[in-house]
Amino acid sequence: MTALRIAILTHSINPRGGVAHCLALAEALCALGHEAVVHAPDPAGRGFFRSAACPTVSVAAQSVGGTTVDLVRARITDYLRHFSTPAACDFDVFHAHDGIGGNALATLKHRRLIPGFVRTVHHVDSFSDPLLAEWQDRSIREAARLLCVSRTWADWIRDDLGAGADVVGNGVDLSVYRTEPTEADAAARERWGVGAGPVILSVGGFEERKNTLGIVEAFARLRARYPQAQLVVAGGASLLDHTAYRTRCRAALASAGLTVGRGSAVIETGPVPQADMPALYRIADVLAFPSWKEGFGLCVLEAMACGTPAIVSRQPPFTEYLAATDALFVDPADPCAIADAMAAALVSQARDRLRAAGLARASANSWRACAERHLDAYAACARTRQELIHA
Template sequence: MTPLRIAILTHSTNPRGGVAHCLALAEALCAHGHEAAVHAPDPAGRGFFRDAACPTVPVAAQPVNGTTVDLVRARINDYLRHFSTPAACDFDLFHAHDGIGGNALATLKHRRLIPGFVRTVHHVDSFSDPVLAEWQDRSIREATRLLCVSRTWADWIRDDLGAEADIVGNGVDLSVYRTEPTGADTALRQRWGLGPGPVILSVGGFEQRKNTLGIIAAFARLRGRHPRAQLVIAGGASLLDHAAYRAHCRAALASAGLEVGRGSAVIETGPVPQADMPALYRVADVLAFASWTEGFGLCVLEAMACGTPAIVSRRAPFTEYLGATDALFVDPADPDAIAAAMAQALASDVRSRLRSAGLVRSAANSWRACAERHLETYAACARARQEPIHA
């Protein structure tokens, strides 16, 4: 296949699953001999949350004080300014991973600056605001080709939009996410005041679709059996406004008598540097990831690669790429079941079984294979680049 120049667009430079996917995909594509450059609006001017072995383009972006609609509109316009000339659009193809990039590329297509674009749908949000809902739908409807990371969302696209999407999956970098402890493990324990545990890890911050309330309720029950247990809630960088849900979570913590802070029952880390994530997985006794909605759940593979057992929801997409014995499956609506799974994962025989199964499962999901699954779609869109653009 002729080497391609690919512009990959994501919504943020922060450590979110979709952004991590874009960087890892671009690195794998570059290793294949292509030039894949990841773009993202960067209002803080700090660049991406980690160094990458691929070109990255922090797009100049204006600070926004306003609603989520104001913020999304501004980020779409940031992209439109960046790609406002034919010279800036000098790529063989464009690949958006969210509604912001997808809307910008749809407008560029209408302006005849690009012939079309690929859109990966990681997951679909339910927006009460009709403007946000329309932007999300447009970014999918107007794409030339569609990709999904799981069958769940490919089926949704087929059933709701009448379009077909190829499934590309996800991957994990086994050179980064490893079982062997390093000095970072001890440093992280000291930084956050982690005791003998057990330590339960929740990734994604205080967010409704991550089911943080359910995990808090389950953890409160676990503390009845393990009074020194600690819950680490990591991450949380998001363009969406989760303030109301966060307030509910804080109220639930207070009601359960769970203090928040370094060395306390609950530790809120905020966004975690990429370099610290493997250590965070390793110091955790279990990953609690009983989400309501996921595109894939990339952190599950990362935790497994670090030897950490995972608790996941008994629903797609987890049931698509995990075997029945790879993780502990629970009903996300049942805090008692989540708490029981937390306790079960601490048993030495269960922990050993899950650790072994997780290492096998994570090793079967490489970014190289994920990148290869993109190439047929890319080739088809690159051919369209050679054709005249019609009004």
């Protein structure tokens, strides 16, 4: 295939799963000989949460107060301003990974600045605000080609929108996420006051979609068996407002007598640089990830690559790419079952079995294979662009 210039658009520079996916995908595409450039609105001009072996562009963005609608509208406008000229649109392929980039590209298509775009649907949110729902829907319906990271969402697009979507999956970088301890492990323990454990890790902050309240309720039960147990809640950077849900989680923690802070029963790290995540996975005894809704659940593969057992929901997408023996599957609505799984993961025989199965599963998912699954869609979009140029 002829080398392509690919503009990849994501919603922010922060360490969220979709953003991590974009950077890793672009790096793999560049390794295949293409030029993949990741773009994101960057109001503070800080750059992406990690350095990348691919070109990146921090799109000039305005600082915004107000509602989520105000923020999303502003970010769409930021993208439209950045790609306002034919010179700025000199790419063979445009690829959006969320509703913000998808709406900007749909408008650029109507302005005849680009011929069309690819859209990856990681998952579909249920927005109560009709404008947010309309923007999400438009970003999917107007794409020339649709991709999904799991069969679950490809089937949803087929059933609800009557459109086809290819499944491209996800990957994990085994050169970054490794089982061997490093000096960073001890530094992570010191930084956040993590003791001997057992240590339960939750990734994604206090967010309803991540089922943090269920994890909190399960952890409170685990503490009755293991009084020194700690729950580490990592991440939390989001464009959406999770204040009300966070308040519910905090109330549940207070009701259970669980304090939050460095060295406490519950440790809230906030956003964590990627360089620190492997250590965080390694010092954890188990990853608790019984989410209600996921596109894929990239942190599951990352934890497994670090030798950390995972607890996941007994539902797609986890049941798509994980075998029954790869992880501990639970009903996300049952805190008692989640607590039992936490305890089960601490038993040495189960830990050894889960560790071996997880390492094998992680090694079977490469970013190179993920990148290669994008190439047909990219080639089709590039052909459309060439046909329009020579028409």
